[in-house]
Amino acid sequence: MSVVRSRLAVPWLLLALLAGCAKHRPYHDPNMDFSGVKTVAVMPFWNLTQNQQSADRVREVFSNALLSTRAVYVMPNGEVARAISRVGLTSSSSPTAEEMAKLCPMLKADAVITGVVKEYGEVRATSAVSNVVSVGVQMQECATGKVVWAATSTKGGVTWAARLLGTGGGEPLNDVTEDAVDDLLRKLFQ
Incomplete structure (x- = not known):
């Protein structure tokens, strides 16, 4: 009986494993015309x-690659x-819409990227032992402060073979x- 249970558990284990490995899809605002973005502040x-x-x-x-x-x-x-x-941002890594309204004209930027x-x-x-890097970024349109793109990436880590x-x-x-x-840049330009 235990062999039958273990054979039945294998498909569920594989399904759970695959669900855990599902990739996060980047967000692209369908109404955004990215061709209008010429200057970006990271x-x-x-x-x-x-x-x-x-x-x-x-x-x-990220800045150099972009x-x-x-x-x-x-x-x-x-x-x-x-x-x-000059603007006196409370948190430079996550500016509010009001802070973006002050910051963007000063920088003459079309979009701001935070990460x-x-x-x-x-x-x-x-x-x-291995190295790993996990990063999440988002782009906000300066005119509206709205998030128009967001993506995450995790690279490196210990592989199954290494374990x-x-x-x-x-x-x-x-x-x-x-x-x-x-x-991340592939996800931005796809």
């Missing part, structure tokens, strides 16, 4: 990790910081960060 990212520099590092990689697409002009981080200081770094660094599973074999190492943190950012 705000300082919110940091939920133990690494104090992770948000700055991921923001820098600029290298040549699809939009990305405001230099120094100009964004100066505008944040959160959820994971950044080394993870361990049994004897396996089973006890191997580790994974890719360098810089490569994992670039993979996560590239994934």
